[in-house]
Amino acid sequence: MRMRHVILTAMAGIAGFSAMVVLILFLGSSSQTGRSIGSAAIGGPFTLVDDTGTAVTESTLAGKPYAIYFGYTYCPEVCPTTLLDLSNWIKKLGPDADKLNYAFVTVDPERDTPQLMHSYLSSFDKRIRGFTGTSEEIAKIAREYRVYYKKIPTDDGSYVMDHSSIIYLMGPNGKFVTVIAYQEDDASALGKLRNLVALTPSS
């Protein structure tokens, strides 16, 4: 049993690592090649509403470097875990944490109203803002951030969402910097966030 556990863990580790390598290669190549893709490959303009019902755009986040994550509140495990991780990292950043903006964008705008997102996010660091919008607005920002999501109907007439679970780290100008993968270790994620803080414009 123990041996099998070790093997399974190792296999899971290898699979996870391969996925990250593929992702990093993909992100690296797409952000370095071609005029059509260029450094603006990830990110772009958007119009959404935040969890207090206020209209927000890309300029709401720009000015500071920011972390942006896509998920949904009906997500039982990955989204709360990621938001919990992010909350812990924010806490560890100390006063520097205020030099960044943080957004949680829903991929399930049908169910994720501003009110529900506001309630949901009250369980995490208060600096993480929730963004929702119409299906079209969400489709647009997801396209810009290269976020995959898909509604999967369930037998009971409801649905679950498949979705990318990656935190995107963006510069103060809205340009893509790097990503934090799902369940990336604390030291690595914190290092990336501290590097992001260093991009704060001096004013």
Add this chain to the structure above:
Amino acid sequence: MRSLSKQLAFAAALIVAALPAFAQGTNPLITVEEPYARATPSGAQTGAVYMTLANKANAADRLTAAASNVAAKVQIHEMSVVNGVMQMRELANGLAVPADGSVTLKPGSYHVMLIGLKKPLTAGETFPLTLTFEKAGNISVTVTVRAMGATPDKNGGMGDMHDNQGGGMGHMEMK
């Protein structure tokens, strides 16, 4: 006679004490070990329950359904993260429990999915869950709610006590 029954009682107490503290249910076929859920964010409609199902019989069994009064619906799910994409699927045919073996429901893998939570799951609370097996029938267990992000306890049973300390931001370090 009196001393014999005392001895029997003592022996029985020893046997009970020797049983793993985290095993639940008195079913002769399936033992449910350490059932726990993670605390859910405010307003969340879903939650997940994790546990280990040990099959003492020499025939395979299958978890086919589950029910609880804390949620409108309870389903058996498998989740996975493939190339950074999270996928979750209901296991329409349930979850196999191998003969003389076990299957573990844990984060990143199988879970009992609570849908339509009547209220958030709060760390430290418990709630009832009934599991239905093809051969073993119904088994009722008490699920303990641990901190958000809690993981299975590797020491068996009691080591998770610190997960339940306090609420709010105080428990956020737990993973």
